[in-house]
Amino acid sequence: EIVMTQSPATLSVSPGERATLSCRASQSVSSNLAWYQQKPGQAPRLLIYGASTRATGIPARFSGSGSGTEFTLSISSLQSEDFAVYYCQQYNNWPLWTFGQGTKVEIK
Amino acid sequence: EVQLVQSGAEVKKPGESLKISCKGSGYTFTSYWIGWVRQMPGKGLEWMGIIYPGDSDTRYSPSFQGQVTISADKSLSTAYLQWSSLKASDSAMYYCGRQGAAGSWWFDPWGQGTLVTVSS
Numbered sequence: 001e002i003v004m005t006q007s008p009a010t011l012s013v014s015p016g017e018r019a020t021l022s023c024r025a026s027q028s029v030s031s032n033l034a035w036y037q038q039k040p041g042q043a044p045r046l047l048i049y050g051a052s053t054r055a056t057g058i059p060a061r062f063s064g065s066g067s068g069t070e071f072t073l074s075i076s077s078l079q080s081e082d083f084a085v086y087y088c089q090q091y092n093n094w095p096l097w098t099f100g101q102g103t104k105v106e107i108k
Numbered sequence: 109e110v111q112l113v114q115s116g117a118e119v120k121k122p123g124e125s126l127k128i129s130c131k132g133s134g135y136t137f138t139s140y141w142i143g144w145v146r147q148m149p150g151k152g153l154e155w156m157g158i159i160y161p162g163d164s165d166t167r168y169s170p171s172f173q174g175q176v177t178i179s180a181d182k183s184l185s186t187a188y189l190q191w192s193s194l195k196a197s198d199s200a201m202y203y204c205g206r207q208g209a210a211g212s213w214w215f216d217p218w219g220q221g222t223l224v225t226v227s228s
Contacts, residue, residue: 091213
């Protein structure tokens with residue numbers, strides 16, 4: 001099983017600041033990585049797929065980068081609606097996909 | 109609009125059976141895989157398994173193999189997740205998600221979730 005490790009567990013950021021979230025895979029997943037946002041009481045929402053492609057309707061302040069084992073999700077200027085939990089998911093190892101444990105982005 | 113609508117919250121006793129559903133609309137139901145994910149209270153997302161409604165090809169995460177059954181009814185555009193004998197540890201929120209694009213393995217959109225509570 002490919003283990004996905006996200007860091008930090010919690011990120012405290014002031015509105016308007018930049019947030020950088022990391023996701024590391026225990027072995028290469030190429031660019032087969034997605035990022036999801038989940039707000040309390042809501043289902044996950046796809047943000048990024050293919051490590052760097054924004055999903056339909058996702059604002060340009062969200063960007064993804066990386067390949068292999070190291071990935072980053074950046075939010076350039078945090079808005080109030082961006083405070084949530086973010087999960088990475090590898091889909092390289094079909095069908096044994098795995099999620100990271102999540103990073104909570106909270107208001108500083 | 110592509111949509112997945114899940115069945116409502118359930119409260120069951122240990123040992124009871126349960127089948128929850130995920131109805132797809134706005135797309136050709138038989139052409140996209142649907143996956144199921146568990147989220148235990150206060151925890152992260154766990155892949156359970158996936159089904160291709162076109163031919164009912166089903167794959168399970170090793171952690172959930174033998175614990176649940178995933179199925180689909182093409183005529184109703186509905187996928188199912190079922191348990192034959194619930195345990196308290198099955199208490200969780202369950203989400204279904206549709207394959208984002210043919211041949212891809214990210215999931216979008218997701219259903220709204222079904223909360224399952226198992227308590228004596």
